Amino acid sequence: MYNFEFVKPGTVAEAVSALAQEEAQALGGGQTLLPTMKARLAQMETLVSLNGISEMIGIRHEGGKLCIGGATTHGAVAADGSYPGLSSLAARIGDPAVRNRGTIGGSLANNDPSACYPAAALASGATIVTDKREIAADDYFKGMFETALEDGEIITEVRFPVPEASNYQKFVQPASRFALVGVFVAKFAEGVRVAVTGASSDGVFRWTEAEDALNRDFSASAVESLGVPAGDMIADLHGSAEYRAHLIKVLTGRAVSAAA
The missing domain is CATH 3.30.43.10 (Uridine Diphospho-n-acetylenolpyruvylglucosamine Reductase, domain 2)
Known part of the structure; x- marks a missing residue:
């Protein structure tokens, strides 16, 4: 070093x-x-x-949203429980040492293509709050390790609308504990949102075809006939592009079943 x-x-x-x-x-x-x-x-x-900044640590409810300080640890999110899908996701990040040191703001700022939180933020329609502005999740993620953050901009808080039902399914890469593929499904009164991490060379993305199908029928069978093109998927020693594309459909079905 x-x-x-x-x-x-x-x-x-x-x-x-x-x-x-x-x-x-x-x-x-x-x-x-x-x-x-x-x-x-x-x-x-x-x-x-950023760890000693008290105004960036903690979890509160405001305006029907779960507001999490940017320096709040994964372990604290896991223990909260008021957004079950999100708490379950946080509980499976890394190991206890990682969960007690890693922060939600750090994860979203880094935007690793296999990180879990980006899927939760995108599927929830979260708002990323910085020292300068508020950024909708749909506008925040720009590609692998790329975000809308400017140099020196700090994530101070993340605001999650809490859905009627949600679930996160993660196919773990054993060595890193990152997601080989992860799928977060969130069902709101306005509609269903599905976000996928770990699979695409462009980073986290919404699977809109599945969202349309699940808006008509919120059941695992609704996605059985769907398919994700393998052309944009990551291919490495842990899994081919076709394997990842297949996992997306499988994990989406499992997430819907668990949420329902």
Whole structure:
């Protein structure tokens, strides 16, 4: 690991000021960034920790939404339980050490193509709140490791509408505990949303064909005749593009059955 300066601000304003420095990088739970730095694959002059900012930690209900501070850990989300599909998802991220250090804001800012939270945010129609603005999930995810965040912009909170029914199905890649494929299904009065992570070379995406079918018939049988094109799927030593495409349909059916 290269030498770096470490800053631990106490407020969002102080963090924004620290991140304005050249070569400064925000540090959430550090579950991705620190291993990258240890391998000397990244070099930052300054790390700005967001973990000590109390206004970014905690869970509350407001206006019918579940509002989660950006520095809230996976373990805290898992223990909350007021949005069962989301809590179940958080409980299966990594291992206990990861869940007690990793944060929801850090995960969404990194937008790993196999991370779990992006599927929950997209399927829920969540709003990502930063120190500058509010971004709808449909506008936030821009591709593999890419988001709408600008340099130095901090995720301070994530606001989740709570659906009538939801479920997350995850086919785990055993070595990393990331999702080889993950599918989050959320049923709202206005309609069903289905988001897929781990499968596409473009990152998390909504499976709109399944949404249309499930809006007509919210049952696993509604997606049995559907298929996902394998052309845009990830292919690696863990699974072919065709395998991932097949898993999407299987896991969507399981998620619908579990939610119903």
